[in-house]
Amino acid sequence: ETGVTQSPTHLIKTRGQQVTLRCSSQSGHNTVSWYQQALGQGPQFIFQYYREEENGRGNFPPRFSGLQFPNYSSELNVNALELDDSALYLCASSLKGVSYEQYFGPGTRLTVT
Amino acid sequence: GESVGLHLPTLSVQEGDNSIINCAYSNSASDYFIWYKQESGKGPQFIIDIRSNMDKRQGQRVTVLLNKTVKHLSLQIAATQPGDSAVYFCAEKYSGNTGKLIFGQGTTLQVKP
Numbered sequence: 001e002t003g004v005t006q007s008p009t010h011l012i013k014t015r016g017q018q019v020t021l022r023c024s025s026q027s028g029h030n031t032v033s034w035y036q037q038a039l040g041q042g043p044q045f046i047f048q049y050y051r052e053e054e055n056g057r058g059n060f061p062p063r064f065s066g067l068q069f070p071n072y073s074s075e076l077n078v079n080a081l082e083l084d085d086s087a088l089y090l091c092a093s094s095l096k097g098v099s100y101e102q103y104f105g106p107g108t109r110l111t112v113t
Numbered sequence: 114g115e116s117v118g119l120h121l122p123t124l125s126v127q128e129g130d131n132s133i134i135n136c137a138y139s140n141s142a143s144d145y146f147i148w149y150k151q152e153s154g155k156g157p158q159f160i161i162d163i164r165s166n167m168d169k170r171q172g173q174r175v176t177v178l179l180n181k182t183v184k185h186l187s188l189q190i191a192a193t194q195p196g197d198s199a200v201y202f203c204a205e206k207y208s209g210n211t212g213k214l215i216f217g218q219g220t221t222l223q224v225k226p
Contacts, residue, residue, distance in 0.1 A: 041218060042219055055212075096212065101147070104149075104157045105156050106156045107156050
């Protein structure tokens with residue numbers, strides 16, 4: 001186990017709704033990255049947070065937003081959900097400035113109907 | 114484009130044999146590479162990493178080889194066990210400050226008893 005936790009484990013939402021996913025990073029880690037993994041695909045980078053600021057973003061629209069808190073935990077918010085947002089959302093924590101190793105949580109399975 | 118490709122979608126090996134999983138990456142500026150193992154219903158699990166200034170790195174039963182000339186990465190698993198059955202992803206990090214990882218599509222490793 002990596003020590004990275006995510007909640008909830010599963011979630012079902014309706015198109016147009018908003019969702020908030022949560023992640024607690026591994027103890028001692030200061031950076032959180034979020035990824036979207038569609039079924040049968042590799043994870044796609046959404047964004048990364050370091051010192052409570054966005055530190056890099058992938059090709060995702062602005063309706064995907066995030067936060068990082070002083071305790072390094074993080075939230076991923078998705079507005080105006082679309083059917084294609086159905087995926088496994090993974091967060092990964094790392095220690096910026098020391099290592100590029102990223103340790104993943106178990107993910108949140110989001111289904112949009 | 115941003116892609117890390119894998120040569121074979123599925124690899125089937127006999128228990129006790131050695132496994133070799135290959136990966137082709139597209140960005141010659143990438144400076145860091147990671148192999149992850151993902152079991153069904155779980156997040157990716159870190160296996161081994163290698164920096165671009167290295168050609169080979171060994172871990173417990175695993176070896177990663179990097180050939181920058183042909184932009185090729187491989188993961189060798191010695192004495193493959195049933196517990197090694199999973200999807201394996203290689204990921205690359207472009208040089209620079211962000212920790213964005215670019216993942217390939219994954220190779221499914223099936224270990225036959």
